[in-house]
Amino acid sequence: MDFLALAESRYTTKKYNPNEKISEEKINQLSEVLRLSPSSINSQPWKFSIISDEKLKNELASVSFFNEPKIRDASHLVVFSAIDDVEKFEQQIKQNLPEGAVGYFNQFIKPKPEAEIKAWFGHQVYLSLGFFLSACAALGIDSTPMEGIKTEEYDKILNIEGYTTLFAVAIGYRAAEDANQPSVKPKTRLALENVVELV
Template sequence: MKFIDIAKNRYTTKKYLGGRKLDRDIIDQLKEILRMCPSSINSQPWKFTFIEDQELKNQLALSSRHNDERVRNASLIVVFSAMNEVGIFEEHLTKNLPPRALDYFTNNIKPRGEAEIKVWMQHQVYISLGFFLAACASMGLDSTPMEGIIRDDYDKALGITGYRTMFAVAVGFRDPEDENQPTITPKLRRPLEDVITEK
């Protein structure tokens, strides 16, 4: 399928068919796709937690506000976390990346201070969200990005330390009755001339 068609047909799934598992090969591909995601200076300040276990999904559903049903019924929940300690991030840069990455960070990002460094790391994690949603659609998988979760509860339930949960994505198969799919509810987008400028 052409990417333009993927963009027009993917949508935020609100209702899943429960009880359907993803093939192991698909899960492995999703992991590798996330690992391959681009980031500024190749910083990769992220962690992705894959959850298929029904009991854990049920537990997380209790901390997922209006998304509870999606978390319970989707085949897979992926939790996206950002590195949350500048010292650990610098250690990672020094150990794993060419010196120019650390130089760039030291000269351009670090002077902004701790709060902005964390926001910068979180921006990278959001890039992986777009990458992942497009990948899911290209693989014929339905998905739901979810910021509407209680992040502290997720950190606690998953034992996440040194990182901070940003959002989660449900992945699976839509209930054919899901009213949010574009064939039932057309996509709502700003007009092209409002969002694109040519000079």
């Protein structure tokens, strides 16, 4: 399937089949996709938690508002977190990035207020989301990106020091009766001429 066909068929899954699990091989592939995600200056200010343990998944589901049933029934839950410690980030890039990339950060990002620096970290994590959703579609895996979660509770449950939860993605395989799939509910988008301008 070409990429355009994947874009046409991919959708946000509303109901999962709890009896169908993603193979370890595919989870390993998705892990590598996340590692290879793009970010400005290759900054990589992130951490990804791929959760299959049912007890932990259910605990996170309980602090996820209306997304609870999706998380409970999905095969896995992937939590996307951004680094929350500017000093830790600076140490990371000094150890792993070339001088030019570090210089860019020091010149253009570091002088900004801390809230803006952390917002920049978050932007990089959102770049990885698009990459990840596309990879799921390519592997035949259904997905549900979710901001409707209690991020502070996620931080407590996962106990990830130096990072903060931004959003999560339930992944698995759709239930046959999922009413949101394109074969039941055709995908709608704004007209091409309203969103793309060829100059």
